[in-house]
Structures are given as C-alpha cells and as structure tokens.
Amino acid sequence: MMRTRPLKVALLGCGVVGSEVARIMTTHADDLAARIGAPVELAGVAVRRPDKVREGIAAELITTDATALVKRGDIDVVVEVIGGVEPARTLIRTAFEHGASVVSANKALLAQDGAGLYAAAEEHGKDLYYEAAVAGAIPLIRPLRESLAGDKINRVMGIVNGTTNFILDKMDTTGAGYQEALDEATALGYAEADPTADVEGYDAAAKAAILAGIAFHTRVRLDDVYREGMTEVTAADFASAKRMGCTIKLLAICERAADGESVTARVHPAMIPLSHPLASVREAYNAVFVEAEAAGRLMFYGPGAGGSPTASAVLGDLVAVCRNRLNEATGPGESAYTQLPVSPMGEVVTRYHISLDVADKPGVLAQVATVFAEHGVSIDTVRQQGKDGEASLVVVTHRAPDAALSGTVEALRKLDTVRGVASIMRVEGE
Amino acid sequence: MMRTRPLKVALLGCGVVGSEVARIMTTHADDLAARIGAPVELAGVAVRRPDKVREGIAAELITTDATALVKRGDIDVVVEVIGGVEPARTLIRTAFEHGASVVSANKALLAQDGAGLYAAAEEHGKDLYYEAAVAGAIPLIRPLRESLAGDKINRVMGIVNGTTNFILDKMDTTGAGYQEALDEATALGYAEADPTADVEGYDAAAKAAILAGIAFHTRVRLDDVYREGMTEVTAADFASAKRMGCTIKLLAICERAADGESVTARVHPAMIPLSHPLASVREAYNAVFVEAEAAGRLMFYGPGAGGSPTASAVLGDLVAVCRNRLNEATGPGESAYTQLPVSPMGEVVTRYHISLDVADKPGVLAQVATVFAEHGVSIDTVRQQGKDGEASLVVVTHRAPDAALSGTVEALRKLDTVRGVASIMRVEGE
Ligand SMILES: NC(=O)c1ccc[n+]([C@@H]2O[C@H](COP(=O)([O-])OP(=O)(O)OC[C@H]3O[C@@H](n4cnc5c(N)ncnc54)[C@H](OP(=O)(O)O)[C@@H]3O)[C@@H](O)[C@H]2O)c1
Ligand SMILES: NC(=O)c1ccc[n+]([C@@H]2O[C@H](COP(=O)([O-])OP(=O)(O)OC[C@H]3O[C@@H](n4cnc5c(N)ncnc54)[C@H](OP(=O)(O)O)[C@@H]3O)[C@@H](O)[C@H]2O)c1
Numbered sequence: 001m002m003r004t005r006p007l008k009v010a011l012l013g014c015g016v017v018g019s020e021v022a023r024i025m026t027t028h029a030d031d032l033a034a035r036i037g038a039p040v041e042l043a044g045v046a047v048r049r050p051d052k053v054r055e056g057i058a059a060e061l062i063t064t065d066a067t068a069l070v071k072r073g074d075i076d077v078v079v080e081v082i083g084g085v086e087p088a089r090t091l092i093r094t095a096f097e098h099g100a101s102v103v104s105a106n107k108a109l110l111a112q113d114g115a116g117l118y119a120a121a122e123e124h125g126k127d128l129y130y131e132a133a134v135a136g137a138i139p140l141i142r143p144l145r146e147s148l149a150g151d152k153i154n155r156v157m158g159i160v161n162g163t164t165n166f167i168l169d170k171m172d173t174t175g176a177g178y179q180e181a182l183d184e185a186t187a188l189g190y191a192e193a194d195p196t197a198d199v200e201g202y203d204a205a206a207k208a209a210i211l212a213g214i215a216f217h218t219r220v221r222l223d224d225v226y227r228e229g230m231t232e233v234t235a236a237d238f239a240s241a242k243r244m245g246c247t248i249k250l251l252a253i254c255e256r257a258a259d260g261e262s263v264t265a266r267v268h269p270a271m272i273p274l275s276h277p278l279a280s281v282r283e284a285y286n287a288v289f290v291e292a293e294a295a296g297r298l299m300f301y302g303p304g305a306g307g308s309p310t311a312s313a314v315l316g317d318l319v320a321v322c323r324n325r326l327n328e329a330t331g332p333g334e335s336a337y338t339q340l341p342v343s344p345m346g347e348v349v350t351r352y353h354i355s356l357d358v359a360d361k362p363g364v365l366a367q368v369a370t371v372f373a374e375h376g377v378s379i380d381t382v383r384q385q386g387k388d389g390e391a392s393l394v395v396v397t398h399r400a401p402d403a404a405l406s407g408t409v410e411a412l413r414k415l416d417t418v419r420g421v422a423s424i425m426r427v428e429g430e
Numbered sequence: 431m432m433r434t435r436p437l438k439v440a441l442l443g444c445g446v447v448g449s450e451v452a453r454i455m456t457t458h459a460d461d462l463a464a465r466i467g468a469p470v471e472l473a474g475v476a477v478r479r480p481d482k483v484r485e486g487i488a489a490e491l492i493t494t495d496a497t498a499l500v501k502r503g504d505i506d507v508v509v510e511v512i513g514g515v516e517p518a519r520t521l522i523r524t525a526f527e528h529g530a531s532v533v534s535a536n537k538a539l540l541a542q543d544g545a546g547l548y549a550a551a552e553e554h555g556k557d558l559y560y561e562a563a564v565a566g567a568i569p570l571i572r573p574l575r576e577s578l579a580g581d582k583i584n585r586v587m588g589i590v591n592g593t594t595n596f597i598l599d600k601m602d603t604t605g606a607g608y609q610e611a612l613d614e615a616t617a618l619g620y621a622e623a624d625p626t627a628d629v630e631g632y633d634a635a636a637k638a639a640i641l642a643g644i645a646f647h648t649r650v651r652l653d654d655v656y657r658e659g660m661t662e663v664t665a666a667d668f669a670s671a672k673r674m675g676c677t678i679k680l681l682a683i684c685e686r687a688a689d690g691e692s693v694t695a696r697v698h699p700a701m702i703p704l705s706h707p708l709a710s711v712r713e714a715y716n717a718v719f720v721e722a723e724a725a726g727r728l729m730f731y732g733p734g735a736g737g738s739p740t741a742s743a744v745l746g747d748l749v750a751v752c753r754n755r756l757n758e759a760t761g762p763g764e765s766a767y768t769q770l771p772v773s774p775m776g777e778v779v780t781r782y783h784i785s786l787d788v789a790d791k792p793g794v795l796a797q798v799a800t801v802f803a804e805h806g807v808s809i810d811t812v813r814q815q816g817k818d819g820e821a822s823l824v825v826v827t828h829r830a831p832d833a834a835l836s837g838t839v840e841a842l843r844k845l846d847t848v849r850g851v852a853s854i855m856r857v858e859g860e
Contacts, residue, residue: 137725139577147569150745295567302728312724315580
C-alpha cells in the first residue's frame with residue numbers, strides 16, 4: 001500500500017505554530033506516513049530571520065525566499081503559518097498556481113478573503129484546508145462542514161478567543177477588575193503586549209465570519225460582523241450577573257433568522273446562565289456550541305490556541321490533504337449556495353440587562369416602564385434598590401430586536417429622572 | 431457543477447432512525463443536492479412489516495426483501511439502520527459486492543466485526559462510514575479519524591450511553607435509588623423495557639471497542655473490553671462521592687499505557703471530580719473527553735441517541751460518501767497499523783474509593799493499612815466514622831494497578847475486623 005516517493009511539504013513560517021508543525025512532522029514521521037499512505041518530507045521552511053536557531057530543522061531547508069519555495073513546482077502541500085493578509089495571500093495563490101494544495105491557520109486572511117482563496121483553489125483543482133484558523137485544536141471546521149453536512153445549523157455560539165476568556169474568568173472567580181485581570185493575563189503570556197485584537201473582539205469577529213459562512217453555506221464578510229469588545233465589563237457587571245444566576249463571556253454568535261431568510265453574526269460580551277455548557281468554560285479554553293435542526297445541541301471544547309494544539313489541527317489537515325492528493329481528489333470546496341443576506345445588528349433578537357442610576361422618588365419606575373412600552377420592549381424583571389436619595393434600577397427585558405432595545409436605552413438616557421446608564425449587557429443562551 | 435443523474439440510496443430499516451433519515455432526505459433534498467453536487471434519490475426501503483404506515487414514503491419503495499434491494503446493482507449507497515449482527519452484516523457485505531458504499535449506525539456489528547467489514551469495503555474499493563454508531567449526533571468518529579490524524583491520542587474517556595447517564599444524573603440530583611431512577615427513565619422512554627444492554631454496560635462496551643480501535647490505530651475486539659454495569663451503584667455511593675467533591679458516571683475509558691506499548695479499554699462506574707468537564711453532563715446527554723499529545727484536552731458533547739440526532743450523523747456520512755463517489759475516491763479506511771496488544775484490566779492503573787464496615791476497636795486502621803502496604807497500594811486519604819461499636823472506614827488510594835487494588839480488597843475481606851466491603855469504586859479524571 002505504501003508509496004515510497006514522499007509528499008513534499010513547504011512550511012511558510014516557523015514561529016509558535018510552525019516550529020511545532022516541523023517538530024511533530026519529524027518526531028511522528030512514521031505515524032504520519034502510515035496514516036497518509038506515503039511518507040511526508042519537509043522540503044523547505046520560509047522565515048524572516050534566517051539566522052535564528054531552529055532546533056531540529058536542517059539549516060539547508062531554511063530560506064527567506066518564500067515565493068521561490070512555493071514556485072519550486074515539486075511541492076505537494078504548502079502549510080501557511082506566517083499570519084496576516086500579505087504576503088500570506090499572494091503566497092497561497094502562487095502555491096495553487098504551481099500545483100500545491102494549502103493548509104493554513106490564518107483566520108485574518110480567511111475572514112478577509114476566504115471566497116477569493118477558495119475560487120483560486122477550485123480554479124487549480126487544489127485543496128484549501130484551515131481547521132486551525134478557528135478555535136485552535138478543537139475539531140470544528142471539519143465537523144461543521146462534513147459531519148453536519150446533512151443537517152441544518154441554526155446557531156453557532158462560541159467562546160473563540162482564549163485571551164478574553166482568561167480575563168473574564170479571572171474577573172469572575174477573583175472579583176478583579178478588567179485592568180488587573182488583563183495584567184495577569186499579560187504576565188502569564190495569555191495576552192500580547194498590544195491586546196487590542198483580542199480584547200476589542202477583532203480576533204473573535206474574524207472567526208465569527210468564518211464560522212457563519214460555513215454554518216449557513218453563505219458568504220459572510222468581516223464587515224458584516226457586529227463587534228463590541230470587552231474592555232468595559234466591570235466587576236459590578238459580574239456581581240449583577242451572579243444575582244441573575246449568570247456569568248459573562250465574550251461570545252461570537254452566528255444565527256439564522258427565525259424565517260430562515262437571513263443570517264446575523266456578532267461578537268460582544270453577554271450574560272449567560274450558569275447552567276449553560278459555555279458558562280463553565282474556564283481559563284483560556286475555547287468552546288463552541290452548535291444548534292442544528294436534527295442533531296440538537298452540540299458542544300466542542302478544547303484549547304483554542306498555543307503552538308502544539310494549533311499544530312495538531314494543522315497536521316490533521318495535512319494528513320487529509322495528502323490523502324486527497326494520493327487519491328487525485330479534493331475535499332469539499334466552498335459551499336455558499338444559499339447566498340443568504342446578512343442582517344444588521346438592529347435586527348438581531350436578543351435580551352438586555354440594563355442597570356440605571358435613577359432619582360429615588362416615586363413614579364420613576366412608571367416613567368421607565370413607559371419608555372420600554374413605547375419601544376415595544378417587554379420587561380421580564382425589574383429590581384429596585386435605593387438609599388440616600390440615590391437609587392438603582394436593574395431591568396431585564398424579554399427578547400426584542402436589538403434596534404428596539406438600543407432605542408429604549410437612548411430614550412431612557414433623556415429622562416430627567418435617569419442620572420445615568422451604568423451598564424447594558426445582552427443576555428444570551430436560553 | 432450539478433450532475434443531474436441522481437445518486438441512489440437504499441435504506442435498510444425504517445424505525446426510529448431510518449424514518450428520520452427518510453424524512454430529512456425528502457424535506458431537505460435541495461440542500462443535500464447542493465452539498466453533494468448531485469441529487470440523491472431514495473431508491474428503496476427494506477423493512478420487516480410492509481403494511482405499517484410509513485409517512486412520507488411512497489408505498490412502492492417499501493420491500494421486505496432487503497437482499498434483493500442491495501443486489502439491484504444500481505444502488506450507490508446503502509444506509510443500514512436495522513441494527514444487530516445478522517442480517518445486517520450479510521447485507522452490508524452483499525452491498526459492497528454489488529458496488530455500493532455503506533453508511534451504518536450499527537455499533538453492535540461494528541464492535542463485533544469492524545475489521546471484517548473494513549476488509550470487505552477495501553476489497554471492493556468502497557466506503558464504510560459509521561459516525562452514528564458512537565455517541566449519536568456528536569461528531570466524534572470523523573474528528574478522531576481525520577481532525578486528529580496528525581496527533582497522538584493517549585486517552586478517550588466518555589459518557590457514551592444516555593440511558594445510564596440519565597439514571598445516574600437522577601440519582602445524583604434527587605437522591606433516588608437505582609430502581610426508582612430506572613423506573614423514571616423507563617417511564618420517560620429513556621430506558622427500554624429490557625434495560626440490560628444499557629445498565630450492564632454492553633452498549634458502552636461496544637462503543638469503547640470502536641473508539642479504542644480508532645484512537646490508537648489498532649484492533650480492539652469487544653471481548654477485549656473490561657465491562658462492569660452500574661446496577662449496584664447506591665445512594666450511599668453518591669453521598670460518598672459528594673463528600674469527595676465528585677459525582678458518579680458510567681465511563682468508557684480507552685487508554686494507551688504509559689510506555690505506549692499497549693492499550694486498555696474498559697467500561698465501569700467511576701467517581702469523577704465535579705470540576706471535570708464530564709461531571710456536568712446531565713440527563714441523557716453524551717460527552718467524550720479526548721486527550722491528545724499535541725491538541726491537549728478536548729471534549730465533544732451532545733445528544734447520544736434519538737431518531738433525528740442519529741439521523742443527522744447518518745446524513746453527514748451520506749453526504750461524504752456521495753461526494754467520494756462523485757470523485758471516484760474513497761475516504762480513509764481502517765487504520766490498524768500500530769497492532770498494539772490490549773492489556774487486561776489488572777494492568778490498568780487507577781485509583782479506588784473503598785468503603786469498609788469494620789469493628790470499632792483500636793488497631794483496626796493499622797491492620798487495614800498493613801494490607802494496603804503489603805499489596806504495594808499507597809493510601810491517599812482515610813476517613814473513619816464510628817458509633818455504637820460499629821465503624822466505617824473510607825479509604826481512597828493513590829494510583830496503582832487494578833490487580834493490586836483488587837488483591838487488596840480480597841485480602842481486606844479476610845480480616846476478622848472487616849465486617850464487610852460496603853462499596854468499591856474507581857476514581858478517574860484527575
Ligand atoms: N499562536 C497561536 O496560538 C495560534 C493559534 C491559532 C492560529 N494561529 C495562526 O497561526 C499563524 C501563525 O501564528 P504564530 O503564532 O505561529 O506566529 P509567529 O510566532 O509570529 O510566527 C510567524 C512566522 O512567520 C515568519 N514570517 C513572518 N513574515 C514572513 C515573511 N514575509 N516570509 C517568511 N516568513 C515570515 C516568521 O519568521 P521569523 O521566525 O524569522 O520571525 C515566523 O517564523 C497566524 O495566522 C495565527 O493567526 C496561531
Ligand atoms: N435509536 C437510537 O437512538 C439510535 C442511536 C444510535 C444508533 N442507533 C442504531 O441505529 C440502528 C437502528 O436503530 P433504531 O432505533 O432505528 O431501530 P428500530 O426502531 O428497531 O428500527 C429497526 C428497523 O429495521 C427494520 N428491520 C428489522 N429487521 C429487518 C430485516 N430483517 N429486514 C429488513 N428490515 C428489518 C424494522 O422494520 P419494521 O419497521 O418493519 O419493524 C425497523 O424499520 C441500530 O443499529 C441502533 O444501534 C440507534
């Protein structure tokens with residue numbers, strides 16, 4: 001059965017992920033060969049700094065000329081773990097043009113131009129796999145694309161950023177504020193020096209775009225994803241959440257509208273009940289909850305990042321792509337046949353938890369309730385607390401369009417008796 | 431892109447699962463066609479009772495002659511959802527011989543003769559897929575076989591039987607005894623009239639054999655799986671578990687030995703810490719926890735049974751097999767290249783929680799401790815409770831070979847001062 005000519009792999013990037021890919025390819029070469037049906041050989045490794053010591057990688061494999069490597073013509077699979085849009089995109093396109101299939105871990109690029117890359121792969125009859133781009137080691141893209149291919153997915157809701165989950169978990173368990181928890185995450189290496197991409201939700205938004213596209217067989221661009229970061233979540237919000245039997249998570253939520261005619265994708269902090277499977281996802285773990293018509297409620301849980309977990313996902317793809325090559329076949333390409341429109345955030349139907357500082361005098365609740373009613377938003381519960389002429393009002397609504405909810409908040413701000421809106425948070429997961 | 435000649439599917443069995451497969455194939459025909467690249471047509475449905483009303487299925491498709499259906503020669507894919515070993519096995523072999531690929535949900539058959547069926551599939555260049563055979567709707571077989579194909583799996587530990595999880599969850603949350611919880615499960619349709627296959631662990635053992643084979647790329651026969659049911663778990667065991675910060679689950683555990691040279695597979699009730707992700711799997715849900723060298727700790731969660739969840743898994747396989755057919759390719763076949771021996775239960779390294787009724791007199795603890803020491807089993811904690819000349823001793827051990835642990839228990843039974851061994855339970859998941 002075993003073919004003796006090895007399949008040649010070009011590795012673009014040899015950083016956190018790439019170095020682990022190279023290591024496993026070397027140490028587990030026999031296993032990979034047995035699973036693929038042919039040996040795989042590391043044919044070249046492109047990096048920026050050629051002089052850096054790269055343990056276990058023969059010096060003659062290292063090059064700074066990634067373009068020449070992918071143009072060699074004898075490369076079977078290009079593994080792109082450089083990151084960022086360029087030069088990664090051009091390198092991947094060049095790889096297809098020169099006969100290679102591609103495995104990538106690049107969420108930024110996939111979210112930005114997945115459609116263009118799929119089209120290039122298809123034009124050249126090559127594979128494009130990217131399991132590692134979303135939720136690191138967790139098998140998610142393949143289950144969504146293949147295991148659930150006979151089902152109809154209605155919702156994907158996930159914790160897809162480990163850094164922010166680590167921060168929120170710390171805030172939840174220790175009562176720390178945002179900055180303190182962020183400092184700890186940075187000290188422990190969970191947050192980068194510039195944490196913007198994580199804490200402002202950009203990373204999660206890229207993943208939401210990818211997941212929504214796959215789940216609903218449509219195209220969702222990065223710009224279609226509503227995004228709110230988690231830098232304004234406070235210890236007080238966690239205290240409110242606890243009183244409701246909830247915790248707070250930064251969620252990526254992709255939903256099919258009730259009528260099935262449109263979809264939405266969004267990233268924002270939200271309260272979820274402690275009984276929800278996502279509530280117990282601790283530290284930097286990721287988890288994605290999927291609701292499908294026939295399958296019901298599924299959850300996928302695991303490490304969302306890190307060199308070796310991400311390399312595991314890359315290598316799973318590498319095995320599949322190599323097998324496809326030996327079979328002279330390709331795996332499933334883009335599936336965007338439904339062409340569903342992506343609705344704006346205002347059309348999302350959700351619930352709000354609103355905390356108001358109000359004047360402590362009679363009639364305030366009636367005034368506030370009137371504003372909700374005028375916007376067609378029905379109130380689930382109200383909790384009033386007063387002392388020394390100051391009072392706070394915590395309102396939890398029933399489900400309503402986000403536009404009606406935010407319209408309500410705007411109108412509340414204008415009331416004389418409302419001194420301030422202390423916090424607004426969506427409530428999900430029921 | 432779309433081919434117009436439909437792919438023909440023969441459905442063997444139209445019960446709980448089969449009727450849902452037929453329903454979804456009809457109601458979601460357009461989606462399936464788009465995902466496959468060709469329409470799929472239900473070409474025939476084999477049942478035992480031809481006169482039963484089958485909603486949504488044209489009467490002329492129904493036949494009692496399953497053999498003739500699979501021999502027709504124009505069938506692309508046979509979906510086997512009859513269950514049991516025969517006639518399912520012969521029908522599947524006949525299907526391969528007559529040019530069809532096969533999707534099956536039959537854990538009993540796969541556990542019994544997976545190797546034989548794989549060989550038949552390979553001989554005829556056909557696919558054998560069976561995602562639905564383990565953990566119903568949860569994508570598990572595909573992630574293990576494909577997503578983790580580049581990784582090394584060291585342990586698979588799962589709740590793979592919904593009936594027993596429902597019973598244990600009831601016992602845990604309501605304090606009910608086994609019989610009472612079983613009665614409730616039966617009344618709600620979670621347990622069959624004869625619950626033996628579930629409560630004695632036979633169903634879970636079949637799944638453990640399948641999972642161990644896939645995870646470790648070796649062959650594990652049903653007889654290789656150690657099996658203990660959960661009918662003797664008592665309310666007192668749950669009380670003890672709670673005192674330890676644990677709950678009790680019926681677990682299927684497949685492990686690679688520390689030296690990597692052998693594997694084990696077993697099914698038994700065990701205490702697991704409440705902090706373990708499997709501890710919070712409620713009701714009839716299933717979940718499988720996977721530890722892989724590079725990926726780390728993953729968990730897959732969802733409904734483990736039921737007509738439509740199981741049909742979702744069957745249809746995911748159907749889409750894959752149909753796509754393979756259009757590509758004139760096949761998916762991965764059996765991977766058993768490691769040929770690792772399966773060690774007996776005695777070699778499993780685990781921990782015991784042992785509850786003893788002892789005489790309430792000085793020196794008993796010393797006597798008991800000596801027995802542990804003589805068997806090379808180190809004690810983690812001891813809790814002593816005495817009243818009115820009666821006393822109980824609860825011992826939790828460190829990790830030791832199961833043979834040493836059971837030898838210890840045997841020797842304890844022989845001590846004069848030990849009046850009885852109230853319960854023994856393994857402790858897992860740390
Ligand atoms: N790290 C994770 O946990 C994780 C998780 C999921 C997905 N990902 C994705 O995986 C990809 C790689 O991430 P990473 O963390 O491994 O990044 P990294 O540690 O920064 O490594 C990037 C690598 O690319 C090389 N490189 C940069 N520009 C290059 C160029 N123009 N030509 C050739 N090589 C170039 C660098 O070379 P030098 O070594 O010479 O600097 C380095 O080896 C990204 O798309 C990321 O989003 C990462
Ligand atoms: N039910 C679940 O939740 C679940 C979950 C996972 C896996 N599975 C697996 O799925 C398979 C089917 O389970 P199920 O619950 O759907 O079983 P079921 O409801 O008992 O249905 C069995 C079907 O097979 C037909 N049948 C029986 N013997 C036959 C024969 N000799 N020739 C032709 N047809 C025959 C029956 O015909 P009649 O309709 O005429 O009686 C019935 O339609 C089993 O392997 C099971 O282990 C089931």
